Amino acid sequence: MLTRMKSAVANFMGGMMAGGSNGDHSGGSDLPLKYPYSRPEFLGLSPDEVECSADHIARPILILKETKRLPWSTGYAEVINAGKSTLNEDQACCEVLVVKRRPTGSSTPNRTTMDRRRSSLPNGEGLGLRENLPTSTLLRPTRCLQQTHETSEDLTFHYWALFDGHAGSGAAVVASRLLHHHIALHLQEVMEILCTPNLLPPTCLGEEPINHHLTPTSQRALTRAASLRGAAGAPGSPSTPPTRFFTEKKVSPESLVIGAIENAFKDMDVQIEKEKAVYNISGGCTALVVVYLLGKLYVGNAGDSRAIIIRAGEVIPMSAEFTPESERQRLQFLAYMQPHLLGNEFTHLEFPRRLHRKEVGKRILYRDFTMSGWAYKTIEDDDLKFPLIYGEGKKARVLATIGVTRGLGDHNLKVHDSNIYIKPFLSCCPEVKVYPLAQSEHGADDVLVLGTDGLWDVLSNQEVAEAVSCFLANCDPDDQHRYTMAAQDLVMRARGVLKDRGWRISNDRLGSGDDISVYIIPLMYGNKQN
């Protein structure tokens, strides 16, 4: 239906692959790129094809080549923006990773030397972090659906990710290459616990195994017996196993995976910060990742991309967006407690518009960090400062600068013409939602849709669900390409077609001029894995 690649205006892209100052917000950095700019590895594009993909006039929709296949027959499509940045600043990654278990016997890992085999990571790059890895671990990424040589000692997880860059493509490229390895490293730390059936995570590693290897039921009974002894701290009676503490919160294996994803985002962000000293890593990016592990989907989101499950035509939201409006109270609370972060130029209060000096003494609508409603206050001199949160919807900004409040990178981002850093107000922490995939049956048309904000700015959850459901219903259920075709259809619906008055979608609405990237992940394969 659509030409996969057009090269009409490819020439103006000349030199864009060279790195350095090329309109990519590199700020004239003389440092080398950590990774060259490219499109997602799984697309398998040649440098020429990458250049051709960046045609802001034709905006060709890229899909997987027929020779390429993603895990679970995942569909993927993307398109570049209509000119807001030279490069497509979205990035994507999809992998099946195998985490090797530590050799049995080393229950307390030696945490002093670095695994030499980590040089097997892509491009020979290490993670440059976490120097205290166990000595004898192997982290081996595999690609696509090819059979992995895992043993029962291994832990396999599937991984899909979208990154939406801003103010440069550097952070998005680096995160798309490395975030999954950080997740793998954190999962490796707890994989023995995760792989042991009926084991609740021990509170403290290295305790007597009697407290570790209880089934959930016996552990609960033990804790209950202990806590009924009261608060005075009496030791366990001879008839109960030795417990040194009476109340002990039980932690689920699932929450270890959530913690691993959360801390992996943190490590990724720290790595970007550190490596900016030696590499040119421009801008920042949102991150939306899906980890499928031991029968469950974990969706971690930091930014304004979105994930929804479509199940029997019904929408199940799997992420929430983090924007100046959705995070207003967190940001105001931080500014209220650390006013120096506002550099005497901003106020933590929110007003519906800028105020004028001549209005001092009048009564103005405002919101403080404790409020979700509005009230009037008398305007004082301090209120004339620019509000920390200003604008509405897609135009809402933190510190008049940025419209998304979670993600990776942005360590050097400052308010224009000032020394006020934005980063303290940004969070790299994802919110992780869990979907127990293997617990229920899914049909061929039940899917998880991931999209960057270019998709969701112009299509509602309901519109996406209807479009995907309708498209898949008209496909051959056995066609492996149906999910990629559906993704292509979605991108087409969000981009629209170029008319006299710009890109237009259905009902003559404006199409998205942003980069758009979409995964469509069929859920029936999750059942088959377990």
Next chain:
Amino acid sequence: MLTRMKSAVANFMGGMMAGGSNGDHSGGSDLPLKYPYSRPEFLGLSPDEVECSADHIARPILILKETKRLPWSTGYAEVINAGKSTLNEDQACCEVLVVKRRPTGSSTPNRTTMDRRRSSLPNGEGLGLRENLPTSTLLRPTRCLQQTHETSEDLTFHYWALFDGHAGSGAAVVASRLLHHHIALHLQEVMEILCTPNLLPPTCLGEEPINHHLTPTSQRALTRAASLRGAAGAPGSPSTPPTRFFTEKKVSPESLVIGAIENAFKDMDVQIEKEKAVYNISGGCTALVVVYLLGKLYVGNAGDSRAIIIRAGEVIPMSAEFTPESERQRLQFLAYMQPHLLGNEFTHLEFPRRLHRKEVGKRILYRDFTMSGWAYKTIEDDDLKFPLIYGEGKKARVLATIGVTRGLGDHNLKVHDSNIYIKPFLSCCPEVKVYPLAQSEHGADDVLVLGTDGLWDVLSNQEVAEAVSCFLANCDPDDQHRYTMAAQDLVMRARGVLKDRGWRISNDRLGSGDDISVYIIPLMYGNKQN
């Protein structure tokens, strides 16, 4: 069914009404009480009856006398605890209030003198706050269903509230007497806006009326036209009305009511703090209030009481509880940013249990403020401090002291045997949820249930919904007492009956030994009011 009042053990209550040191956690204060301890005014109990109600053995369930009636035939019932405090520390208030409009013509109110007529407040007490009131306003509370003499200039609102005190009854008593007046004062400030149909709240009071008295549609059109002019700040063209600003956030009238309730809670808390200098106001309290105004129910909650709507047998939650567990991340974030609040005795990290010095160097499960999952960290000396949040469920505590994290009062509350104040971690700010009551029809069995935690600790939302629906279905629909009988039934189900092994409810579960207070508010009256 139940004896309304028993006096078997009334004698041990002797002197409890006198104020001062009587086991009411007054801390031996020599200051006078601001209000004498009592039960809710609408119960109309004599001092003798109040004393008799505090029988911890019989635990009589109090209901409205047949001669008393609450607005909308609201049902109410309460019972004292099984001995955890001498007094019933729950309090309740129900009123219909009329807020008088300022005389027309004073569009910019004179905000320098105090309304002299505020001495019409109960007990001759002023609110002791907000000295900058308009000169010519009247706030006049009315009671029960008697016809109020309001004019079209007035704003009437209905008010129901529950307060659950701790560490003394003082704050709950004061809040039950005054919080509605604070709400009325804040509503008075915006009543002209609220009472004008189709008026969006003006951003700044005292601007040209052309910007104020637009219908929502024309205001939206105006704003859109203005913002399309772009970001450069070009003044309005002659063909459009003069607007000095292009982007201006629109604020709904509803959000003014929410803001009024939020700020009223804040003022109430400040008043308690200030008046502790001259009165003995012991302890703190949660607050759950319902305001019915102009066709909408506003449910404001600060604490662990709960409100649910039961509509056609289905539950609609109208509040969320604020506890150390539900507010963990807010509390940890505050402690992380202001570590001095922990007095070098606590750590902001959460661990599943206390740690021992000999465990330093081992790996322990922890959660930081950014995490909802768990991970392992190496134990350091600092981790041996007591965790800011500790315990599970009803036993969870902030700073090892308090199990509820929002409410009024508690200004003097400290960690035992230390100088560490709890108050910085507590919030007096309610979360306000809105239910558009007048927009839909409600039957006689559709109700709003408010209960203190004594109810919800032992009965689930579903159990309450089933009990109430079943009870009301078996009542005469025209019986004005059916809601009070249903409330009595609920309290009975939560308290249970005294057996050999304590208070027992259905399925031989433990009944609540806490104070229990319940409103059942029929919703059909909301339709009739509009």
